[in-house]
Amino acid sequence: MKSYRKELIINYPKRRGYVNITPDVEKALKESGIMEGLVLVNSMHITSSVFINDDEQGLLSDFEVWLEKLAPEHPHSQYNHNGYEDNADAHMKRQLMGREVVVAVTNGRLDFGTWEQIFYGEYDGKRDKRLLIKIIGE
Numbered sequence: 001m002k003s004y005r006k007e008l009i010i011n012y013p014k015r016r017g018y019v020n021i022t023p024d025v026e027k028a029l030k031e032s033g034i035m036e037g038l039v040l041v042n043s044m045h046i047t048s049s050v051f052i053n054d055d056e057q058g059l060l061s062d063f064e065v066w067l068e069k070l071a072p073e074h075p076h077s078q079y080n081h082n083g084y085e086d087n088a089d090a091h092m093k094r095q096l097m098g099r100e101v102v103v104a105v106t107n108g109r110l111d112f113g114t115w116e117q118i119f120y121g122e123y124d125g126k127r128d129k130r131l132l133i134k135i136i137g138e
Contacts, residue, residue, distance in 0.1 A: 004032035004135040007044075012125035015073075016093075018060045019120040021050075021131065025103075026110060028133045035108045037137015042100030044132055047090035047124035049097035054115040063121075067093045090123035097121050105137055 006028045010019060025041055043050050053059065071092030072078075079088030101118055104111040110118075120131060 001037075001136060001138060002032070002034055004028070004034060004133075006031070006133045008131040008133065009128050010048075010120055010122070010131060011128045012120075012122040015123070015125050016064065016090075017122050017125065018063070019122070020055050020117050021120045022055075022110070022117045025118050025133055029105060029108070029110065029135060032135045034105055034135050034137040037105045037135060039103045039105055039110065040100060040132070040134040041103075041118055042132050043094070043120065044130040047087055047094055047122075048129050049094045049099060049121040049123070050101050050131065051098050051119055051121060052101050052103075052112075052116050053119060055117040055119075056115075060119075063097075067096060067123075070096060085124075087124040093121070093123040105135070 008024055012019065025039060029039060041050050071089045073089045076082045076086045081088035081091065
């Protein structure tokens, strides 16, 4: 079995937002030469996430509204974590959206269902954050 590892660096220009990273994962898969196996993609920061869903702007906006209801940014004083940083809500949002995804690789391609895409979710941006792509297989 072969393995391949690649890191992506994302510096999202705003506090919160979403980036479709499917093309980056597909590029890494091609570089790996693996035809059958699994791809793991995870955020290596506790205030961002990786998840799979539809690349539809209305849905991405709905995520923002939903997450803000469940873990509102303000007031910062509602969180025990806040003090040095004001990002407790980002930790909560990450917990809801998830740390990682695993996708099957079949015939050298990501084996997605209809409309599925891989997203990076940022909840405390404006700085470099690392994403890990790990591919194993033959």
